[in-house]
Amino acid sequence: MxxxxxxxxxxxxxxxxxxxxxxxxxxxxxxxxxxxxxxxxxxxxxxxxxxxxxxxxxxxxxxxxxxxxxxxxxxxxxxxxxxxxxxxxxxxxxxxxxxxxxxxxxxxxxxxxxxxxxxxxxxxxxxxxxxxxxxxxxxxxxxxxxxxxxxxxxxxxxxxxxxxxxxxxxxxxxxxxxxxxxxxxxxxxxxxxxxxxxxxxxxxxxxxxxxxxxxxxxxxxxxxxxxxxxxxxxxxxxxxxxEAVLGWLNATVRLVGSPKFDADRFAKAMMSELQTAVNSRDAEVAHLKFLLTSGMQMLRGHLTKADAEPSFVGELGEVVEATLVLNARVALSPEALSSIATQAILNAAKTVNAEAEILSIQSFSPPYPRPPYRLSEPV
Ligand SMILES: Nc1nc2c(ncn2[C@@H]2O[C@H](COP(=O)(O)OP(=O)(O)O)[C@@H](O)[C@H]2O)c(=O)[nH]1
Ligand SMILES: [Mg+2]
The missing domain is CATH 3.40.50.300 (P-loop containing nucleotide triphosphate hydrolases)
Structure with a gap:
């Protein structure tokens, strides 16, 4: 520092x-x-x-x-x-x-x-x-x-x-x-x-x-x-x-129906799977959020406490394909979080008969904070 x-x-x-x-x-x-x-x-x-x-x-x-x-x-x-x-x-x-x-x-x-x-x-x-x-x-x-x-x-x-x-x-x-x-x-x-x-x-x-x-x-x-x-x-x-006790996960997933799938049902199923998995480990959610887009339409969801109700904004209905961006910050190890998230995405996709292709998934704990500038007195 x-x-x-x-x-x-x-x-x-x-x-x-x-x-x-x-x-x-x-x-x-x-x-x-x-x-x-x-x-x-x-x-x-x-x-x-x-x-x-x-x-x-x-x-x-x-x-x-x-x-x-x-x-x-x-x-x-x-x-x-x-x-x-x-x-x-x-x-x-x-x-x-x-x-x-x-x-x-x-x-x-x-x-x-x-x-x-x-x-x-x-x-x-x-x-x-x-x-x-x-x-x-x-x-x-x-x-x-x-x-x-x-x-x-x-x-x-x-x-x-x-x-x-x-x-x-x-x-x-x-x-x-x-x-x-x-x-x-x-x-x-x-x-x-x-x-x-x-x-x-x-x-x-x-x-x-x-x-x-x-x-x-x-x-x-x-x-x-x-x-x-x-x-x-x-x-x-x-x-x-x-900071390090918080697992950080960002994933991007492509979802494809055969020929269509219910995107809203997918999102709710995924959130519910994630929530159940976090609660069963007695872990806590800091912020779990996702964005599901299909064409110009968007659905997003947030959860800011493991045992609270998730909130959803928007609706997608039946779509041919959609892209999911998932950002999860949860007090779990990055490995556990990654495995829970993958499972939740795949299970939710199965529920709506969609194919899920995980395009990217990153999971880590924030590194030790080392700010290059630190002033000890206000300017
Ligand atoms: N009820 C309610 N929910 C809010 C309010 N502000 C934010 N939220 C919800 O809290 C969640 C997290 O909000 P967000 O702005 O993403 O939080 P951030 O992580 O601090 O950027 C989302 O579901 C928001 O809709 C508010 O004033 N009232
Ligand atoms: Mg924010």
Whole structure:
């Protein structure tokens, strides 16, 4: 983690660019929130670009934000913090399109971003970037599990450590998914977060329904402090352990019917198979998501807790062929996750009489985080 304070490269922009990074644990709603923010900015007549990020390529998120019709660049093969130079390259691609606002979603298992991303960007590119306060989104289920400790957790302590560090480094904490809570429950969670982090704003938002997004966006477009809560005592060994317990799987599969197959039934069967396999091992899902496309039609599904109901968006019906992209982040070894996923895909294909050809499958644990730049004081 050497402090090489040399700027990776020069960046140019015809005008100052507002940069909005939204962090938060896997499944907290970052992609949904950035989509919602991007739509609002576009309605205001502003131009927008996006940078997505993952430990591997073939991202469901890149395809989802692709629907916005704005420039998107992907930093794959590592997080923004460990691939700072790639982040700068991706940013350069977007700057070529002359955006007013650049939105970025860091990997959900990452922390220490104030020190390794937000402040280095301010230091090197403060002349062209207006960096927004760093928001950290939280899912109420994880607040119950990691903050209130009312729900049992299947994650090891190191994962909870990452979650707490994410809150600690936030400029703004965003309690998301309040549409799933009664007003009293939302207040109770808000108070628990306030008690834990008394000196920072906590917002109640539903990225999906839009509640609270305008107020949040106003803060993001303001010149409020950004990256002002650099972590003082982050233990990289604990952080690395927390990341390493999460198996990461990305697969691309071609499905062909004889002559057609029910794509919706396939997707539900696959999710159900995956869920049963994870639960039978007493493991936990951080975020399991897929995208199934056939022609111009799309169906996607998400699961953010092993014993919760999966959610599906879209419908495909009977199709001749379809392409599946599966991204799973589950607290299981990469080998176990790969075997479960392969089995679930093949079994689900059998249920609907389709042929499944696995075009690519990658499964691994994130490597030890080694950010090339780390500032110990805010810029
Ligand atoms: N009920 C509800 N679900 C949400 C909200 N925001 C996101 N989600 C769902 O949470 C899941 C994960 O969302 P996503 O944006 O992909 O999370 P990310 O991993 O943080 O990028 C998806 O099923 C979303 O539809 C919200 O405000 N309310
Ligand atoms: Mg996402």
């Amino acid at each position: 050497a402090n090489q304070l040399q700027k990776p490269k020069e960046l140019h922009s015809q005008k100052p660019v507002r940069v909005i990074f939204t962090g938060g644990f896997l499944g907290a709603g970052k992609t949904t929130a950035l989509g919602s923010i991007a739509r609002k900015l576009l309605q205001q007549g502003l131009t927008v670009g996006l940078v997505t990020n993952d430990q591997a390529a073939n991202l469901v998120d890149t395809a989802i934000v692709g629907e916005l019709g704005v420039p998107v660049a992907e930093v794959a093969g590592g997080c923004f913090c460990c691939r700072f130079t790639d982040l700068v390259d991706a940013t350069e691609q977007i700057l070529a399109k002359n955006p007013d606002v650049l939105l970025g979603e860091p990997v959900g298992s990452c922390t220490d971003l104030a020190a390794t991303v937000v402040n280095p960007l301010k230091l090197f590119y403060g002349d062209i970037f207006r960096i927004a306060p760093f928001s950290v989104l939280v899912d109420p289920q994880r607040v119950q599990e990691f903050v209130l400790k009312e729900a049992p957790t299947r994650f090891p302590e190191e994962v909870s450590y990452i979650f707490r560090k994410q809150l600690e480094e936030a400029d703004i904490i965003v309690l998301n998914k309040i549409d799933t809570l009664s007003p009293d429950e939302a207040d109770r969670m808000f108070n628990a977060l306030k008690e834990l982090q008394p000196n920072k704003p906590v917002l109640k938002v539903s990225a999906l329904r839009g509640d609270g997004v305008d107020e949040w966006l106003q803060m993001l477009m303001s010149d409020a402090p950004a990256g002002s809560h650099i972590l003082r005592d982050i233990d990289y060994d604990t952080y690395a352990k927390g």
